[in-house]
Amino acid sequence: MRECRMSAGSLFSYFRFLKTTKQDVAIAISMGIIHGLASGFGIPVILKYSSSILFSGEEIDGVTVTILTLLPMLVMFIRGVSGFLSSYYFAACGQHIVEELRMMIFQKIQRLHLGFFNDCPPAELISRSINASTIIQTNLVDISHDVITQPMALLGAIGYLIYLCIQESNLVILFLFLSALPVFIFPIRKIGLRLRQKSGQMQRQTAEIIDRLNHNLAAIREVRAFGLEEQETKNYRKACHAFSDAFLKVIKYQLIVSPIIEVISAVGVGFSMFYAYRQGLKLEIFMALATALYFGYDAIKRLGDLSNKIQSSMAAVDRIEVILSEPEKIHDPENPVPVDRLRGDIEFRDVSFAYLKNKDVLKKLNLSIQRGKTYALVGGSGAGKSTFVAMILRFFDPDRGTITVDKIDIRAMLKHDLRRNIAYVPQDPTLINDTVYKNIIWGKPDASREEVIEAAEKAYAHDFISQMAEGYDTLIGENGNSLSGGQRQRIALARVFLRDCPILIFDEATSALDSESQQAIYRAIKNLKKDKTIIMISHRFSMMSIVDEVLVFSRGEIVERGTHRNLLEGDSLYRRLYEKQQVIES
Ligand SMILES: Nc1ncnc2c1ncn2[C@@H]1O[C@H](COP(=O)(O)OP(=O)(O)OP(=O)(O)O)[C@@H](O)[C@H]1O
Ligand SMILES: [Mg+2]
Known part of the structure; x- marks a missing residue:
């Protein structure tokens, strides 16, 4: 320790x-x-x-x-x-x-x-x-x-x-x-x-x-x-x-x-x-x-x-x-730009970031992400994908460069205003030691029971929840100990679907699901997609059917970007990643 x-x-x-x-x-x-x-x-x-x-x-x-x-x-x-x-x-x-x-x-x-x-x-x-x-x-x-x-x-x-x-x-x-x-x-x-x-x-x-x-x-x-x-x-x-x-x-x-x-x-x-x-x-x-x-x-x-x-x-x-006495580092601005519901256009300008001094994890990133589109972030382990989305949530501030949402520097708005516009499922979501219902409503405490059930249906979770001893009122134990990995993920997804935010970020959120539930959730995401910005990190390529653009990360840089099809042409890193995955899955 x-x-x-x-x-x-x-x-x-x-x-x-x-x-x-x-x-x-x-x-x-x-x-x-x-x-x-x-x-x-x-x-x-x-x-x-x-x-x-x-x-x-x-x-x-x-x-x-x-x-x-x-x-x-x-x-x-x-x-x-x-x-x-x-x-x-x-x-x-x-x-x-x-x-x-x-x-x-x-x-x-x-x-x-x-x-x-x-x-x-x-x-x-x-x-x-x-x-x-x-x-x-x-x-x-x-x-x-x-x-x-x-x-x-x-x-x-x-x-x-x-x-x-x-x-x-x-x-x-x-x-x-x-x-x-x-x-x-x-x-x-x-x-x-x-x-x-x-x-x-x-x-x-x-x-x-x-x-x-x-x-x-x-x-x-x-x-x-x-x-x-x-x-x-x-x-x-x-x-x-x-x-x-x-x-x-x-x-x-x-x-x-x-x-x-x-x-x-x-x-x-x-x-x-x-x-x-x-x-x-x-x-x-x-x-x-x-x-x-x-x-x-x-x-x-x-x-x-x-x-x-x-x-x-x-x-x-x-x-x-x-x-x-620890400095807070991620401060709210003194005169914040008032923000209500964001549209969801995100831009990275020359963004560099390091957790440890002089070891850049993100290197001079430049890109724009548009509302209404779904993006897939792929790349090897440690390439910087989770760090990239953490920057959008302002978990960390860039060492250099700026990140804007709707052309407003995210450091110019209140953290709370920014984050209530983003629904995020982390790579290892945490469930609370309470009922299924409480776990889902955590994402939006003033939601009605109908909304909770609707969100669970979208997350393909309603069926298994209904079969539990006390349905939505079943206790799930510390961090959902009594649930399977896939069930835990679906509850975490339901929590996010409930929030109805313009920006949705899924960090490996479907990795523990069988392909049937994965496809069902992709369909749900597809239905949401027209007025939202969706960013999905995944090592699986099955989601590419709903993705508009792929961003390929390697050592903190976006080395390739384009559609699934375009990227598969030629000798791309994407193609190599894709072929490796096909071998593993076959
Ligand atoms: N909290 C942290 N403190 C220090 N270094 C970190 C921290 N989190 C991540 N890193 C380092 O930053 C680099 C990028 O990590 P990141 O989690 O963004 O990778 P990733 O692309 O999401 O990988 P994976 O696919 O395995 O989830 C890695 O080298 C990792 O060791
Ligand atoms: Mg990660």
Whole structure:
């Protein structure tokens, strides 16, 4: 599997998605601040206040005792409720971000140039749009919550320590506490960087597992036929094992931060206690001090975890940014020429195109294709026929030259306007995992049932569909698994016949059909032909009865063109291709 390029991205830029949920953000933040302050400041203050009165040794009335014992409970209650509300609303915000993020990735995939998918296989895209965004979601929720509450708790605790130290005219404890802070930074940073690297590796391994599974399922017949089950299982185990390795490393780095911070904290608390003992501090001061120290160090520990979460999210962000920052390449023009129904006159002027630099697949093509005519594109494998039709659909833009339809440069009209005028059956059509009916109507979602049946009849598919268990409502499985190759092609053809477009392109669309169905479909195409432009790529010559002109491709050039008859005369490439085919078919 090819690796996708990684690029840096900013995790926090995704907060822009929260513009529409400002109310949730406001509740989450304000509750987070209350929770943080209640922890770091409220609890030590109340404890000190209550204990200084309760344990003063003086007589206190029952009401005061009740109030003083209820006060810490009240602060804990406020802390608990605000903690819950803050977590809940941050979770809502996180969910909102991930939903927007997934939509953004999906929409970007719809717009990306097809070359991108050569480098980034489906498993990578699935892993990036599902797993990576889930990692970001989970981490963003925790990060957002802690990023407010923990600094607040830490600030509250430091504030209170400063107050205590000033009150007791003793700054040593504050100094002890603060001097431990820089010691925390080093392991947090070091481990964070390792974690980002390992987390990226773990996410790549997830993609590898999806990829292996995906390949295995797509080639399930080949795997059985070639007896590859064991080898496939071995490869799958390898991928799972590599994932486990990467996962355990991530877990190791995630878990190691807390104990390191706890040990450093314990040293800090130990020194503070020893010093407090030596100084003979009063119990209530000592309790308040210990609570403030606890919440202070706890906040640091959580901030350490937070740093980890930011690092593993950054690895996920890197993976998502690869998709989001990819240039779209095939752009719509700023001021598009308005286009309704095209006539269908196509012209190529000096068109050259290469998938890979300096390896022209189409070389300076010049030709015009007229409405009302049917063209056959023939030529050896890899000659450039599919690429030629991909250019008409603007799947790629020419490197040089122009393509016009009705004398309008196709780059001057909206892609959508161009494509809704073209009905196209690709060389390997895809069927969706739904009913026959849904598969046909996919081509024109607002069609009536009658139109669907009419299209199926034209595609010579109505009879076999009617014989299926539930007719048009029969489920056909993933990519039409329960159908024969010829049946799949006929459904793909019906989908196109339904669209009634001025330009029809068939790329080997009848290759899996028996000659009877082929002839029936050619008749259907012939009936359509008078006001349409029809381009058919085929290795079979049986369709020549309906073809007006043949374009012979060789290494990206049109080397011969003319009628079937004319081309058969003399020593033409066409004639050689034709004779070869006759030998194969006889
Ligand atoms: N997505 C791609 N990326 C890189 N090269 C490609 C891509 N698609 C096709 N090619 C290359 O471009 C050349 C022309 O391919 P194309 O699919 O247009 O041939 P074709 O005439 O349709 O062949 P066939 O009859 O086998 O379908 C081939 O050499 C092929 O390897
Ligand atoms: Mg092809």
